[in-house]
Amino acid sequence: MKRILTLTVNPSIDKSTTVKQVVEDKKLRCETPYHEPGGGGINVSRAIKILGGKSLALYTKGGPYGRMLSDLLDKENLKHQPFSISGLSRENLIVFEKVSNRQYRFGMPGPKLQKLEWESLLKFIKNISPNPGYIVASGSLPPGVPKDFYARLAEISKEINSNLIVDTYGEALISAAEKGVYLLKPNMKELQDLVSKKIENEFQQEKAAKEIVEKQKSKIVVVSLGAAGALLVTKNKSKRIRSPIVPIKSRVGAGDSMVAGITLSLATGKTLEESVRFGVAAGAAAAMTPRTELCRKKDTERLYKKLISEA
16 A cells, blocks of 8 residues: 555644524524544545555644644544644534534634744655655645645655645645646536636536646546536546435535545555545545544445446
8 A cells, every 4th residue: 555645734623513503692502512633634534544544644733722633633543743833723613503404614714824834844745755655635724824835745746756636725726736736626616716617517517627637737637526426537537426325414524535535545556436436435425424523434335335336
């Protein structure tokens, strides 16, 4: 298995709770909250471990939430490498409303990083040994980190001969694509941003993804389509992989679970199509779990076998 490194510049503690109903100007009585490690790359590493793989999670941490984050990762026996920062790591809030079965997600911006703090992350990756086969850069960038941070990482990944997988949004995504990466996993909104065009049908989806590949912005594009599954596009292939129908409990972590399934499968030698199919299964499995829980291995493997039988 090739080595996997995940990077989370803006990690969080995800606090989830339940209330009967969200009502304005009223004190809401919440149930006992759950605290779980959060942030794109961290969740990818956690899901990889759940699925039976290994990775190294690289992330920033500061203040009490940063210490809680490291403690929670220790409890999960996850291999991780924190980088201390002067700011305070953030906390996100997820609230489930019983009367409507709706979920409300409140994401905080995160602490402002100093130049030396974010530069230390890039320096660590540039000098890491042995080189990881795959680097997963996932999640938002906090204040103080330049929008071309992932673009700089793209250049470093080429220098150390690692395959860079990027799952982010906005200017950070666009700048990374301009440098060229191994795999991009945009959703529909992000796909439109990458090609600066409105997309209204499946034909336009495929055309946009092919344009990204043809312009060498990414060797592989996996468009996340939610309940519809994913669209896989390379130079020589365009394949839709439909998601299995599952009962939805929470969509939190589905995208990270998909990236974890894809990355782990690639690292263990599966074909690209097999890997994306496994990623779709992991994403669907995550949607079946409550609160901020990620995919479960048993569910993922069962759904993957179903997808294989229906292929």
